Every structure is written in structure tokens, then in C-alpha cells.
Amino acid sequence: MPIDRGYSLEHMLPALPIPIAGALLGLIIGSFLATLILRWPEGRSVMSGRSSCDHCGHQLRIWELIPVASYLLQRGKCRQCGQEVAPDHIAIEIAAGLIGGLALFAAPGPEGLAGAVFGWVLLTLGALDANHHWLPDRLTVVLAVSGLVASVLLVPVELIDRLIGGLLGFASLAIVAGLYRYVRGREGLGGGDPKMLAGIGCWLGWQTLPLVILGASFVGLLVALSWQVRGKIMTADSLLPLGSLMAVVAFPLWLYQAAGDGLLY
Template sequence: MPVSFLPLFGVLLGLIIGSFLATLVLRWPENRSAIGGRSMCDSCGHQLRAGELIPVVSYVLQSGKCRECGAQIAPDHLAIELSAGLIGGLALFVTPGLEGLVGAIFGWLLLTLAALDVKHHWLPDQLTAILAITGLLASIITEYPALLDRLIGGFAGFALLALIGGIYKRIRQREGLGGGDPKMLGAIGCWLGWQMLPLVLLGASAVGIMVVISWKVRGEAVTARSMLPLGSLMAIAAFPIWLYQSAASALFY
């Protein structure tokens, strides 16, 4: 395949994978299989035909509704498909080839964790473990960051947020961080290395501030007990940092 076609391939592959991820995000918290049996409408059980399973296109042609019962298809299904397509296209644009595909996997895992955190405030240990393991395995394919930096990043990311969460709980006598947040930062460190962890937290903080501002603009109450999905914020920050890191390493390594 010509190199110039690889970003388009990444977009198309991302759309297909995004359709599966959207189903996973919807069904996993309800203990329903995302891979067992044929795809069906979650409202009426109508088994979807091939023409109803085309990512994005089917949603648009059906006006976001089931053809059988007219029930609204969750708009976040479309958002996840489009996000996965964008991730695949950007990864293979910045780093064409196998390294770009590996980076797309990083982005797709982050997207899944972010969606679960936003909808359910849940970062499954199984998924963060996969994120960490694939990050370490990625060192076989990509020279930078080095495996040692990834290992340090995994330990430092987890330890840093676990320490902050412990101090907050001791001072305020209540939980300030979810139990999955330190694990997720550690897993991100296994991909980006320890050097990028401050940028991940800085980026997550910046995105969090913008979210709070948007709440205030809409007139929503913001208090010390307002919950922000830190895992989602870190995911939003981490993938652009990977894009920058990969582009920089291609130039200097």
C-alpha cells in the first residue's frame, strides 16, 4: 500500500474498530457480551443487517434511530466511531507503518477507557493492565522511549497518583481519586516513559479547567465535591503527547 494511503487506511480501520468499542462501552458495564451473537438493537432486539452496520454511514442514513422500533441510537456511539477513525488516521499520518498502527492501538485503548470513565466513572483493571502490557511490548517495535524509561514510567505514574490520593484522603477524610486513576497513569507511563508524565498531568489539568469553565457557562453548580473523570482527562492529554513524541523521535532518532 502506498504510504500516502496509510492515513486513509487508519481512518477506515478506526471506524470499524470504533463501532466495536462503542458496543463494548455500552454493554460491558451491564455484564453483556460485546462479541457474542449477532449485533442487535439494544432497545427492541432487532438483529441488524449488514447495511445497518456500516460505521457512521448507517447512523446518518437512519437519522440515528433503529429502523425497526425507531428508538434513538446513543449519540456517543457515533462519537466513539468518529474518534477512533481520527485516532487511526492521525497515528498513521504521523508515523506511517507498523509504529503508527501500534500508536493507534494506544489511542483506541485510551478512547475506550475515557468513554467508560465519562459514562460510568469506571476504569476496569483488565483494560488498564492491557494498556500497560501493550505499552511495554511496544518497545520491541519502537526504539523510543526505551524499555527502562517505560518501566520507570509505569512505576512512577502509579506511585505518584497513589501518593497524592493517600495524602488527600488523610487530610480531607474522603476519597479524592478513584482507585483506577493511579493504575491508568502508570499504564500511560508504560507507553510514554517517565519523562512525559508531568506533561500528561499538566494537559489533563488544562482540559479539566476547560470542562469546569464550560459547566459554569451553562449555569451548572461547581463545588468541591463535583466529580471530574481524571482518567478521561489523562487520556485526552496522552494521545496528542504520543503524536508529538513519535514525530520528534522520527526526526531525531
């Protein structure tokens, strides 16, 4: 006899427009995030003025701003000066689109939209950490506050679990950073890492924090192995962006939580 998993293709098909809409929204959000990630570390605003080429200043028309499609049609180059557009731009757009689609597939409705916001903030923090080893306080605060607000308004969990998650997330990495500094006499963790883990704890609860750290360590090991395969020399001073590694793990954990509450049962 076939196993009844509690859902079927016929049951899921009517809901597909919701995650598709989430993916499309994610592509639009991703276009903004890609610009933010490029310009914020340089002190340039993304809110004032029209979008333009970062090389020649050519003001982009509407058809040059369509996420992913414009990049592909223009072969990744500016139509005016022919300079290549940073490939990170399309990567961020695609990642944001996947986040929006997956979040609303796992939890169609307000909870899924909140989860997409969680993923988009993680994506921004992860990209900034990977490229600049920088986790802005303003974004880590947004991560924490949005997690607590979501737990109060949308997610049927105890707020105390999220508050403990925030406190333990910050304290655990702050203690590790302090011990490393005491033993080695130099910084081993950035100041933003404990704040980011606190924000993740505010979203996922304290119970998931060991999984976040273990998962980030495993992903970091894979990254280090890939560096060695490509001939990149690893030393004790080589920097791995812990914020990026935690971001890679945290959003799938949210998907698992959301799917466990609805989609899979």
C-alpha cells in the same frame, strides 16, 4: 528563499493511503468499541450473538452496521422501532477513525499501528470514566503491557524509561490519593487513576508524566469553566473524570513523539 522543512506535499501524497486505511480501520474498531463501552458496564457480552438494537432487539443487517454511514442514513434511529441510537456511538466511531488516521500519518508502519492501539485503549478508558467513573483493571493492564511490548519490539527507546514511567505514574497518583484520604477523610481519586497513569507512563516514558498531569489539569479547568458557563453548579464534591482528562492529553503527546521522530524532520 523558501524554508526547506524536510518534507513536501509531493513527498507526503504517496503515503496518504496508509493513514486513510488507518482511519477506515479505526471506524471499524470504533464500532466495536462503542458497543463495548455501552454493554460492558451493564454486564452484557459483545462477543456472543449478532448485533441488535438495544431497545427492541432487532437484529442488525450488514448494511445497518456500516460505521458512521448507517447512522447518518438512518438518521440516528433504529429502522424497526424508531428509537434513537445513542449519539455516543457515532462519536466513538469518528474518534476511533481519527485516532487511526492520525497515528498512521505520524508514523506510517508498525509503530503507527501500535500508536493507534494506544489511542483506541485510551478512548475506551476515557469514555468509560466519563460515563461511569470506571477504569477497569483489565484495560489498564492492557494499556501498560502493550506499552512495554511496543517499546521492546517497535520503538527505539530505552525500556527502562518505560518501566520507570509505569512505576512513577502509579506511585505519584497513589501517594496523592493516600494524602487526600488522610487529610479529608474520603476518597478523592478513583483506584483506577494511578493504574491508568502507570499505563500511560509505559507508553510515553517517565519524562512526559508532568506534561500529562499538567495537561489534564488544564483540560479539567476548561471543562469546569464550561460547566459554569452552562449554569451547572460546581461544588467541592463535583466529580471530574481524571482518566478521561489524561486520555485527552496522552494521545496527542504520543503523536508529538512519533512526529518528532519522523514526520517533522
